[in-house]
Structure formats: structure tokens, C-alpha cells
Amino acid sequence: VTDAPDVTPLAFTDVGGAVSALREHGLRVTASRRLVLEALFSAEAPLSAEQVARHANLDLASVYRNLETFERLGLARHVHLGHGPGLYALSCRGEREYLFCDRCGEVRALAPAELDPVRAAVGRAAGYEVAFTHFALVGRCARCSEER
Amino acid sequence: VTDAPDVTPLAFTDVGGAVSALREHGLRVTASRRLVLEALFSAEAPLSAEQVARHANLDLASVYRNLETFERLGLARHVHLGHGPGLYALSCRGEREYLFCDRCGEVRALAPAELDPVRAAVGRAAGYEVAFTHFALVGRCARCSEER
DNA sequence: ATACTTGCAAATGATTTGCCAGTGT
DNA sequence: ACACTGGCAAATCATTTGCAAGTAT
Numbered sequence: 001v002t003d004a005p006d007v008t009p010l011a012f013t014d015v016g017g018a019v020s021a022l023r024e025h026g027l028r029v030t031a032s033r034r035l036v037l038e039a040l041f042s043a044e045a046p047l048s049a050e051q052v053a054r055h056a057n058l059d060l061a062s063v064y065r066n067l068e069t070f071e072r073l074g075l076a077r078h079v080h081l082g083h084g085p086g087l088y089a090l091s092c093r094g095e096r097e098y099l100f101c102d103r104c105g106e107v108r109a110l111a112p113a114e115l116d117p118v119r120a121a122v123g124r125a126a127g128y129e130v131a132f133t134h135f136a137l138v139g140r141c142a143r144c145s146e147e148r
Numbered sequence: 149v150t151d152a153p154d155v156t157p158l159a160f161t162d163v164g165g166a167v168s169a170l171r172e173h174g175l176r177v178t179a180s181r182r183l184v185l186e187a188l189f190s191a192e193a194p195l196s197a198e199q200v201a202r203h204a205n206l207d208l209a210s211v212y213r214n215l216e217t218f219e220r221l222g223l224a225r226h227v228h229l230g231h232g233p234g235l236y237a238l239s240c241r242g243e244r245e246y247l248f249c250d251r252c253g254e255v256r257a258l259a260p261a262e263l264d265p266v267r268a269a270v271g272r273a274a275g276y277e278v279a280f281t282h283f284a285l286v287g288r289c290a291r292c293s294e295e296r
Numbered sequence: 297a298t299a300c301t302t303g304c305a306a307a308t309g310a311t312t313t314g315c316c317a318g319t320g321t
Numbered sequence: 322a323c324a325c326t327g328g329c330a331a332a333t334c335a336t337t338t339g340c341a342a343g344t345a346t
């Protein structure tokens with residue numbers, strides 16, 4: 001109904017690896033695609049399409065198209081932290097699930113395994129098998145929940 | 149940074165109660181506000197602003213303004229199930245947190261208490277105090293997770 | 297040579313804002 | 322009366338689409 005979460009995560013660690021994945025899927029390796037990949041690789045936090053476009057001097061529409069392509073291949077993913085644009089990150093860096101503090105704005109990335117107990121708790125509570133890949137977990141970080 | 153989750157939940161069970169809350173805050177009781185409240189009361193699932201506007205024959209902008217007012221007062225809340233418009237519901241009906249099956253589209257509403265163990269698990273895993281009020285928990289319902 | 301990609305412009309969907317006429321209090 | 326609201330039009334933000342020109346294969 002929403003996104004299709006059935007993309008097999010690919011193994012790659014650099015632009016070269018991602019480029020191979022493109023080739024293997026019969027897609028073309030263009031300068032723009034390399035630039036988008038480089039922008040994502042050089043960022044330590046997820047980026048908006050806008051940020052990628054600026055960082056790489058590319059047209060926003062092309063960036064969106066490429067990001068979508070990368071998501072289809074399982075090279076990238078996007079999350080929503082709140083309102084505002086989706087944020088894109090490569091799906092090759094262990095960390096894939098996010099916590100967002102709506103008070104101080106902190107974004108924390110966790111390895112999926114760290115939230116396994118949470119997913120299990122949801123299973124027990126509601127019988128759902130959930131993923132925290134599309135929406136961040138929103139609340140207060142430890143520091144902010146102490147105050148007031 | 150995003151929404152301010154610090155609105156005290158109000159006690160009300162019908163349009164009259166909500167109207168009193170408006171009065172107590174010095175806000176005016178207008179036909180449109182009543183209509184928006186009625187639309188929300190008569191719905192069993194959360195509604196988009198669009199649906200409220202159609203159901204009540206009101207201008208979409210006014211509906212958004214009123215829904216925002218209601219949210220500020222703690223009368224209503226909105227959730228996002230995925231992409232697409234936010235969905236609004238009164239915050240007076242036990243059920244306040246949502247699970248969304250991205251395969252069959254099922255929306256399940258839970259009383260906050262039912263997700264307490266989940267919140268606790270997030271606390272243990274990451275030290276965050278999260279709420280599932282703004283984003284639904286997204287995944288597969290029991291039925292859909294069995295298949296395939 | 298051909299099919300896939302790009303940039304640019306314009307369309308779309310969700311939500312917000314300006315403004316003035318209308319109306320609760 | 323006066324400040325708060327409503328409708329309408331237009332603006333804004335995020336994202337998508339159409340299309341002709343450009344390029345990877």
C-alpha cells in the first residue's frame with residue numbers, strides 16, 4: 001500500500017560497489033549517479049534530495065529520480081524524522097533505523113539489531129511485524145527527557 | 149523542533165464538551181468548528197483534512213486552521229500512516245496510537261497502555277522516551293506476515 | 297543506433313498564508 | 322464595536338511528470 005519493503009539489501013562499501021550494482025541491473029552509470037552516490041557516501045547523516053542536489057550541482061528532479069532508482073535497487077533508503085523532506089542514506093552502513101529527539105533535534109542511528117527487542121515487544125503487543133525504516137522513532141533523547 | 153507534544157489531554161466526550169473547551173480558551177464557537185468536530189466524532193477511523201472538508205462542506209483552508217487549533221488545545225491529533233495526508237482524530241477516545249499494515253492497508257488503533265512495553269523496550273535499547281502518536285508503527289499485520 | 301538519462305518547465309498533492317468580508321462575544 | 326473566523330485565491334514545500342536534447346552502451 002505504501003512502500004515496498006522487499007528489496008534485498010546489497011553488499012557494497014564504496015561508489016565503485018554501488019556502480020557495479022547499477023551495471024548488474026542493466027542501468028547506466030552516469031556522472032549524475034556517481035555524484036549522488038558520492039554525496040551520500042560523504043555524508044554522515046541522511047540527506048534531503050535538496051541537499052544532495054545542491055552538494056552535487058544537479059537538477060532536483062534528476063536527484064529524486066536517481067534516489068528512487070537507488071531505493072528500488074536497495075542501495076539507499078529514506079526516512080522521515082518529522083514533517084519536512086524525506087532524508088536519504090545509503091543502506092550499506094549497518095545503521096539503518098533512526099531515533100529523533102523532537103526537543104533538541106538529535107538524530108541517532110542504530111543498527112537494526114539494537115531494536116530487535118522493540119520489534120519483539122510490538123509483536124507481543126499487537127501481532128505486527130514492524131520496521132522502523134520509513135519513520136523514525138520520535139520522542140525525547142535521554143538528556144531532554146530529564147529536563148522538565 | 150517538530151510538533152510540541154506538551155498539550156494536556158482534555159476531558160470531553162461529545163461536541164458539547166469540545167465546544168466548552170473552546171470557550172474556556174477564549175476561542176469562538178462557530179458553525180464550521182462544530183461541523184469539523186461533528187465530522188471527527190462521527191468517524192470511526194482518523195480522517196484527512198480533505199475528507200473533513202468534503203463531509204462538512206467547508207473550505208479546506210478553514211478545516212486545516214481549525215484542526216490546527218484543535219491540536220493546540222489537545223482536542224485532536226494527527227498521525228501519518230505512510231506518505232499521503234495526515235489523518236486527524238479526536239484525542240478523547242482511549243485509542244491514540246496506530247499500527248499500519250503496509251501490505252493490506254489495515255489500520256489498527258491501540259490504547260496507549262498497550263504499547264507501554266514497547267516504549268519501555270525503546271527506553272532500554274536507546275534511552276529515548278518515544279511516543280507513537282505522530283507516526284504510525286508500520287509493518288505487516290499478523291495475517292500478512294504469515295503469507296509468503 | 298538505440299534506449300536510457302538529463303535538465304528544464306510545468307503539474308501534482310499537501311498544507312499554509314494574505315486578505316477582506318462576515319460574525320461570535 | 323472589535324477581534325476573531327470564514328471563504329477564496331494565491332503562495333509554499335516536497336515530489337512527480339512530460340518532453341526534447343544529450344549520452345552510455
